[in-house]
Amino acid sequence: MTVRLLKKARCIDLVDALSDDYEIVAPVRKKDDTLFEPLSGGAEMDLDYLNSPVAPREFLLPQDETVFEYSDPENGTTLQPKIKDRCRIILGIRSCDLNGILLLDSVFSKDIPDLYYLNRREKTVFIAMACNQPGNSCFCSSLKTGPSASEGYDLLLTDLGDEYLVEVGSSRGEEIVKIGRGLFGEAGEPEIKRKADLLAIALESFVLRVDFQRVTELMKGLFADGMWEDIAERCLRCGGCSFVCPTCHCFNLFDRQLSETSGKRTRGWDSCLFSGFTRMAGGINPRGSKVERIRQRFFCKLVYYVEKYGAYGCVGCGRCTDTCPGYIDIAQVVTSVSLRSKGYEVDVGAKPER
């Protein structure tokens, strides 16, 4: 493993050095929130953030994107596919979100590849950031998706105080170091040891620890359990959990007519919580009730993702819990599954104490 040091004060210079070749997306402070946005100048960055309220998956699977534009000139319709090919660095992405993208990679490359996602993916470089201080809703350590990334990054930064330890994870990471040569210092065993110590402290400081053991198997036995009705009572069907989630990949395809003869086919995020998600022409809806839909969300994350892609569709970022106006808490759901399967009564209708 190659390691380097980067003084915090030199981060801006690194962004400048990379700006010629890449669009740089990084956490930017906006009033009370820190959001991932393209940088217009390195000074806007806020690398001391906890996490963004929406996962940066939007830079790989945008909330709204044009699949193709169509127009109908005199002789027949023409289609103009819209596949962008801009190289981009996502700087400061957390380990949970990086793991979310690794899951999306499985979804969009399995069977029939999705060019729109994969084209962006191939042109995206990740400069990830380890977490020294997990938040109150975070439970990545329970899923081994954090607080420091173990794969998927090109460079991985760890905050050592005045400087970052930089771990190089790929040849593209090497390339970045080359572009920014002169900005990086040498690092060795003492810095690696400091990171290990900080990581140990971070692991100790998780408020939330969730036992995911056997949850897939246990859930299968609870498909018809009444606990889903209790949870559904708190669901407002807003779909917010899906929109902030790093691993939700469902989308809608729809046409927007722009003039009498032209328009575009668009794809945009969709949510399994919406009643129209499964409703067919003619009105038959296989998942017509809210209970069926909220159950679908948790079974997708904890059962179907595992069966299809070999990993939980949850990376422990805690965003869905923070976002839900009905206080539906995936960590509480997992714990309740374990208790229900042992025959205990659980109160998933109650607001979790945190």
Next chain:
Amino acid sequence: MANRENPYLPYPAVIQRVKEETSDIKTFSLAFKDKARQTTFYYRPGQFVQVSILGLGEAPISLSSAPCCNGSFELSVKRSGRLTERLHQLKPGDEIGIRGPYGNGFPYEEIKGKNIVFVGGGIGLAPLRSLINSIIANRDDFGSLQILYGARTPADLVFKDELNCWSETDGVEVLVTVDIGDERWTGNVGVVTTLFAKTRISADNTAAFICGPPVMIPFVIRDLLEIGLPEEWIICTLERHMKCGIGKCGHCNIGSKYVCLDGPVFNYRELKQLLESF
């Protein structure tokens, strides 16, 4: 990247003929505008395509023709939503977009030598017709053929000429029923499962294919199990809301299966292992 095909692009296909089956069902005969695409358009009975009308979007529609004649292909479509409403207004010479074929399709080689039972309800006969005509074109490869078909009223029966044709073919029995008869209807009245009492279905070396409204399927499965058909030879094709057709958009899952990719054809042994009802 350049040599990967973009799975979301529809290809223009021209309507060759339109046949009015019932007041709300039409069969469209289509050919890709690009001749090379048409001659290399291979599909299996039971597969479907995404029909695209620019400005309205897409809808998944089963191929209702047998794959053997590759000069054109057919879609039999019930008018039931915005896109199919518009499709029904189109005429020969008009263009629509097609991408696919998608889905697994019916088993074919595996059922050679077997007796075959088809149970269809309403427009559910459309995907079955693709397999029925493939089997009839290769009649000697298969055992006896029984086609049980039900529609709401006599006016809702599709493929009427073919139902007659099929019944005149050696070794093919066709039984038709309607939920509600009229003054001229002399045939069977009742749901499709009432036809089981009108004939003898042997469970021996038999495969059954089912397609129809969701409410019909469990009753047909129940009766076929009672007759003694093995679970793996009770084969259903399912319908779901779909967007991408390639297992990404998440709309058509039943449990951990995608109907667009793992289906739409499932045997009962597979179906009963799914957590969600089908």
